[in-house]
Every structure is written in structure tokens, then in C-alpha cells.
Amino acid sequence: MSFIKNINQRTPKEIRALIRQGKWDKPTAGLAMGYAQANIVILPEKYAFDFLLFCQRNPKPCPLLEVLEPGRYETTALALCADIRTDIPRYNIYRKGELEAIEKDIKASWKDDFVSFLLGCSFSFEEALRKAGIPIRHLEEHKNVPMYVTTIPCNPAGAFHGCMVVTMRPLPPDKVVRAVQITSRYASVHGGPVHIGNPLEIGIEDLNKPDFGDPVTVRKGEVPVFWACGVTPQAVVMEVRPDLCITHAPGHMFITDILNEELANH
């Protein structure tokens, strides 16, 4: 891996090309600022209708940005000249729900019946929050956002069912309403919060012990605010233990040509 000069100033297309060439296999946070990044879930066709239905019924944790027809690996809505098999820095390959391998591309394992789902990511609304002067603790502390499995049931669909995974951002009380307003504009990247204030109410016993990501400091008087998380579909898919499922490795997202602001409701 060579050092990439000024990668922060590259366009999404240029960064995807570097990733495709194997020159960047690290997390994508902070790259192509202003542009949306996407979660990815790839499943064999026999699971595709049920999973698409699951997303339709659970738009907060599973906000679909683009779905490709069986066997298609080129996106059209989110990016041009992109290849879903090569343009993500790291892929997790799960067989029957168990992580089997982590790969830098999936050309060798690609099958003609694979259906690719691209889902919105909270990076998009975090940019809007920061622009409005709302602090984001895990960014301040250079950590991954804390994620928790809740007791909030998702709406089941076919074989898919499970509980919602959420992210948590602690906010000063006087910023909570503005954070609701801002994130509500971004329905296609998880939208407004799913809960404000009491972790126990949604089955979270200890904020210091997230199920994924890192714990962050919650200062005295701050309010924990919870948003639906794109890890939900991955967690739900793992429960179903499909023959095969390929996702991005956490934090190693697909970088789109779509501006975050294009995803805002209005």
C-alpha cells in the first residue's frame, strides 16, 4: 500500500479507481467529503425478494439507495464507471452466517445470480450536524461510533427478522431538537432518531459497553440520542445464515458520486 498524496482532495471517481487498483484498503471515513457513502449487502437471488421487502418495511435501519438486478455489478444511480466487485476497500465474505474471508476484491467469488443492495450511511447526516455546530463525540475522540443491539423489533419479511441496531451520539440538551430537525431531512440515510434519552427503554443496559464500535464519553447533563444503524441489515442477514452473503467490511464503504445534500428530502 503506497501513501496516496492528497487523497482527501480526490474525486469519488478517482478514489474508486485507487481502491480498484488495490492502492487504498483502509476505512473511507473522511474521504470525498460532501459525497454520500453506502453500506453494501450482496445476496444470492433466492434471498433477494425477501431482503428487498425487509428493507421496504424497515426504511430507517435499511434505507435503500440502489439495488442492482441479478448479476449486475455496475451501479447507475449512485455512481458511473463503478464496479461493485472491486471498488470497496475490503469485503467480508460470510458463508452460512460465519465470516469466512476478508478480501480486497470479489471478482473470483462473483456469481451471476448475486443481487447487490446499497444502503444509506449516517456519515451523510453527520456532515450536516457538524455544519450546524452540533458536536459529534466519536469524531472528536477519533473513535468508531458506538452501536447497540436494541429490543426494538424490525418488521419481519419472509425469512428475515430481528432487532434494530442503533448508533448513539451524546448531545447537550439544547442541541437535541436541532439534531432531530436536521437528521429528519435525511430520510434516505436513516432519518430522524428512533429514541431520545433513556437507553433502558430500548433494551440498552450500559452505554459503556456497545455491541459494536467504541464507547464514547457521555458528559454530565448530556442526552444520549439514538439513530437506526446500517449494521441492522447485516445483523439480520447473519441470523438467517444464508449460503453466502458478502458485505463491505465495517467502515470500508462504497463512495458514491451523489452529494449528501442531494439525499436531503427537501
Added chain:
Amino acid sequence: MSFIKNINQRTPKEIRALIRQGKWDKPTAGLAMGYAQANIVILPEKYAFDFLLFCQRNPKPCPLLEVLEPGRYETTALALCADIRTDIPRYNIYRKGELEAIEKDIKASWKDDFVSFLLGCSFSFEEALRKAGIPIRHLEEHKNVPMYVTTIPCNPAGAFHGCMVVTMRPLPPDKVVRAVQITSRYASVHGGPVHIGNPLEIGIEDLNKPDFGDPVTVRKGEVPVFWACGVTPQAVVMEVRPDLCITHAPGHMFITDILNEELANH
């Protein structure tokens, strides 16, 4: 058909029961005011993934409110104790794209692989427009809304492709911005307009000759405003000429238990 006393004051559940009993087979406009009504498209399972994908890619003309698993005929999200086979006043049954029959229920033709799609309807945002003092010409003139096939291409998905059908409402110039604002709140019932002002721009040559519905008066100085229309998915499905497709008869909608206001973005 007996005269139904005070039908305007009945609840959605009561009206669905009357429809199920065959006591109401007329259009549903004006019934259960305040509650959302839905368009319906029923297709055999082999078309279901492609059609679901078509809706995902074209949320303005095809705003999905609920999709039922293959063979399921009871809704859960939109209404309780409802049966999709009996609770709509009139059904159109199409075979290979040709209208074969109009029925009051479809119990006899129901198959275990039928997938039902319920889509939002502009009745919901018309209520919001009227409450804001914005005139709706076709209601004033006791007509059906004028609908036009445009040259705006839908995003194709699998076998499904075609152009968008729109509705038109003429507005005084000083009401146009407010109408955009109000309808934009209702993304799940077609949302904001797709075009304002110039019919030719979207391939409409004569406003007095709608492709469906009735022509309405456009007064001097009024601006024609166009919204995506729920007839689009029906028109697109007919192009594909599936073995079988069942829809509601125009204007004879499924009445839900969901308040229009519950469908607003925020």
C-alpha cells in the same frame, strides 16, 4: 346496492366491511376523510422482484405503502382485519395486458403465489392542499383529475419500463410555492410536483385532451402543476403484458386505517 346511511361518517373498518359485504361498489373519493387510500397492483410471484425494484427506483410515481408476501391477502401495516381479495369496491382483472373482467371480489381468482402491492394516492395530499386554502379544480368541477402520459422516462427495472403518468392541477401563480411545500411533506403519496408550468416540456401537447380522467378549466394566468401519478405502475405493468395482473378499478381504492397526517415526512 342499497343506500348506505351516513357512509361519510363511518370508520375505515366499517366501510371496508360494507364493501366486503357487497354493499358499496362505487368510487371511494370522499369516504373516510382524513384517512389514506391506496392504489393496488397484484402480480404473480415471478414478476414480484422486478416490480418491487421498479417501485424502489421510481418512488414518485410508485410510492410503496405496503407489500404482502406471496399468497398473503391480509394487510398489517395499513389496516387490521382487512382482506385484499374482498375489501376493494371493484377490481380490474388483466390477462396478458388486456382487461378481461371487472369483479367485486377476487376470491375465486386468488392464487397462492399472488403478491400484492399497495401504493400511495394523491387523495392524501389533496386534503392537505385544501386545508391550506389551495383550490383543486377537478374537485370544484366534480370531475376526475386529468392524467397525461408524459415523455419523462421511468427508471427501468428488469422487465418493467415506460414513461411517467402525471396528474395536473391548475393553480393561481401565488399558490404554486405553497403547493410545492405542502406536497413535498408527503413523499409516500407522490411528494412534490415533477414539473411546473410548461406542458410541452414533458410531452403534453394539449391540456384539454388528457389520456385518462377529465379535462378541467385552466383559467387565464393559472399555472399548470404536474405530480407523478399512481396510474404509472398500472400503465407500465400493462406494457409488460404479464399472464395475469389485478388492480383496483380507477377511483375504487383500498381505504386504510392510516391518517393522511401519519404519512407526512415530518
